[in-house]
Amino acid sequence: MRKVLELPVDIFTKYPAKVKHKSYQSVYQAGSIKVFGDSKQTEENPDSLGCYLVLSGRGCDEIFHILNKQGYSFGDLFWRCEWLYGSEFHFTRLDIAIDDRNETPYFTPEQIQRKCEREEFIGNSNSYRFVESSYTEYCDTAKTVYIGTGKSNLSYRFYDKDKEVSMKYQKPYEEIGSWKRTEIQLRENKAHTFAMLFKDNPLDLGKLAFDLLAGNLRFIIPDEKQSNRSRWRTCQFWKRFLGAVEPLQLHIETPQSTLLETQRWLKEGGVLSAVKGFCFLEEHEALGGLERIEDMLKRIRYSPSFGNKMIGHLSRINREDLIPYVQDDMKKGGVS
Incomplete structure (x- = not known):
């Protein structure tokens, strides 16, 4: 029997707010934790029910602190929501970040870009694009590689987190150290399904994330003797990454408040x-x-x-x- 989980609602402040394409009129906010509610009365929702929880990366840190202090985990929070609201409880988006802080990274965004340009990858989507950002005198340009469209139910981002942090906090790139980030973005049913898997396996987020990557995205080595690309071998950097990176924790401490x-x-x-x-x-x-x-x-x-x-x-x-x-x-x- 699980303990009853209660969040301290007295720390939230209410503001008028609007959410694009949604009918919520108010936001209850504590730090970076936002809960949108007070939905407009409509024919589909005559009782003005429902709310919408939004957690940025910093919001995840803050709610983790609240949960951890009471001896709870994110799995407990998800279980409680499902128990209270059943099928009415639904994830619309979930972002998972995998950080590679090794001095010599498993791969760089430049390597991913070259693989995409040569079409040496197999994924749930064939679309990709590149973004290059200038980070002033603190470091050179940083690359971001997107695979999949922003509206697809499963997409990926690979980017130079070290250079982003260098610019944001105005620190020399050398002080940050190598930091490459892989992000998996899930939407709608894929987001909800993954969240429910995590709810039942709260200590296995890393395994779940890598299983998801291994099953949906693969960077490959061309083989002139083989016309079927699905039979091309997986490239070495991707095999090493999936097999050697430490399990991911959902809670990642932010360096500064x-x-x-x-x-x-x-x-x-x-x-x-x-x-x-x-x-x-x-x-x-x-x-x-x-x-x-x-x-x-x-x-x-x-x-x-x-x-x-x-x-x-x-x-x-x-x-x-x-x-x-x-x-x-x-x-x-x-x-x-």
Whole structure:
């Protein structure tokens, strides 16, 4: 018999919101965890029932923290949803990331690109495209290879996570270390089926992910003697990758919280410099007709985006006791 799982609903703040192609009118948000609800009354939904949970990568980290603190896993969460809502509970999208942090990666996006250009792969989709991004002075360009269309039920992305992080956090590429990411994107029935497999096998996500890759995508070596491409041998880098990478954990710690990003913006964007200047003028009674910092702060309220960063931060450091004060300030509205 499973324990009853209850999420702390008091940490959520309600906002008006709209979701494209859906009828939800409100979002209940805590940090990066979002639950859309209050659906419009329609002929198909006369009782305005239903909700829509959206978890980004950071949202997964935050809800993992909440679950783990109570001794629960994502498998428990999925089981609880299925038990409560049966066939009405459905996954619409699920992204799985596999990170290769080896100094010498199993493969690079450039290798995947060459395989695609030569049509040396067999998958559930033959479509592919490449995107190249410039990451300024911190590193050279980064490549992303997409196999499958964005709307297909199963597609893949291969990209330079190290270069993305280098740009995002303005760190030299060498400090990040080699970091290549493979992402599997599942939609609709494939997403739901995979989630239910994971629900029943919460410790086997890595095996499930690699089984999925092995069964649906293969990079191959041309064989002039064999006209049937399905009989071409699997290339060495793909065999090594599927057979040697450590099992994937659903929970991956993010290197920095969103408040640290805001702190960097404060320090580097000139905001603190301006505050220091106002304090200097006030200290020397040289404000003239300008307002004091203290008087301005009395009218400032946390914006929804910044307030939710604070809520996420407080949840991660086990200071939920301060969350109601942040929520109260956000509800008062005012200048953000």
